[in-house]
Amino acid sequence: MKKTIVAMMIMAMTAASVAGCGSSSNDTAAAENTTDAAADTTAEAADDTAAAGSMSGAITVLSREDGSGTRGAFIELFGIEQKDADGNKVDNTIDSAEITNSTSVMMTTVAGNKNAIGYVSLGSLDENQVKAVLIDGAQATAENVKDGTYKVSRPFNIATKGEPTGLAKDFIDYILSEEGQAVVEENGYVSEGNTGAFEGTGAEGKITVGGSSSVTPVMEKLKEAYAAVNPNATIEVQQSDSTTGMTSTIDGTYDIGMASRELKDEEAAELTGQVIALDGIAVIVNKENTIDELTSEDVLNIYTGATTDWSEIAQ
Template sequence: MKFKKIAAVMAAAVMVMSFAAGCGSSDEGNSAGGANISVISREEGSGTRGAFVELFGVEEEVDGEKVDQTTTDATVTNNTSVMLTTVSGDENAIGYVSLGSLNDDVKAVKIDGAEATADNIKNGSYKVSRPFNIVTKDGVSEEAQDFINFILSKQGQEVVAEEGYIPLDTTTEYAASGVSGKVAVSGSSSVSPVMEKLAEAYQALNPDADIQIQTSDSTTGVTDAINGTSDIGMASRELKDSETSQGAVGTVIATDGIAVIVNNANSVDDLTVDQVKGIFTGKTLTWDEVTK
């Protein structure tokens, strides 16, 4: 009798474990199966977020005003590196980054059949692109203007191209001026990586120059330039009327694509603009809705 009780208990335990294992398999699933989509977005004020919601129609007009309709269930990250780390660590995640910031830790999906490459942005097949701007105000210092001259020169644009962005079409040569002094640059975490490379190349030609870069977001970069906190602001979007009315002047230094990224384990390789919009507005909740 005692043996029968023990056997019954063991059988019940096996059934519970089998049920739990079955449930676990269903919940975790495949990231292209029935699992819930983990939406990862950037913070408000991010130029990448501003461009993304506009280009994918996530920003819609409500009562005459444009409103960001990103789902409130989205996890918000405050810079590009955190976005990449978050998506690479979650099989069911989807997010977006600057094309030049892509790495092998995540996978960029095609949009409407076009890969996210500089060549496809140039030929118009990949339409998700935006400008990289530097922002200044009247009274730019001699040191800051010389750095700007380098950025817009043939040598500066070669750096832009080397970093995977689309350069300006220019033949203007830059000659080292021997300028010295500090230039404060602040703003977009998307523009910051290429700006750091530009600063390195510039300082190699002008070793007494001191380019100090503070990474934050586009809105902060524009505000810093307006207030004079920085000599140069960085913005990964177009300037707003409210900013230009305060004297902010934007100058395009490159064109960048926005790559929609998923975890490397995700079997999804191609999404449409409408599918991306559905995911980020919270209308599409699971991966099997995308793969049907």
């Protein structure tokens, strides 16, 4: 009887031991499965985070119209314009680029398209609407243009047919004076110096100043400031583009023409030009674009069609 009881106890203990071993094995496997699942979830979350921080999508390229001084300077500075075998300048901007006819239209168009890229006068940049990206590590600011850190810049020129006289001369004297160049700098442009305190002649009459849409905003401010010291003068500012500004000055439509670039050889042969400020060209993207910096090569590739999707840009 005792032997039977002992045998039964041994069998019970053996069964419990076997059950316990099985439970431990199952618990270990379950734990391993849970760990693997957690690792997979973490990896997926990391992938999702990386994807959320990366910009992708077909790039919408925006450019300015033919005749725009900003376009002329932009394509030259980034090497988008090249000379062909005959020495003729060729603008290699991608054919599918959408054309905007003014600085303000460029900004509103980029602001309304997440995948867009464009460029505007630094002095006209509205960072509430769009984002200016760094170029080759440099921020687009007047200070960086002045010290040469930001290299995407060009001159603002005015021009007259022959030497200016009367009211045109008096207004130009104001623009180049200490007071006029203060207006230039107050509006985000770079002054290259001034001629000292303004000594007006009290000239009367009316003149028309016309041309570049990039120069127009600062010219309007100069007009307002000049009116405060010479209320007898009437100055009309007409916005068009740099080429129209120069040709219309040559034919006498404008008394003073505005160009947001250097004068061309054929223009300089007939006009007297004068630099009134330096201005940067800001490369702009939509504020939702996660890319904050581009290289000069990136811009060249985008505008010539070698790069067509934001995912191709190093991020």
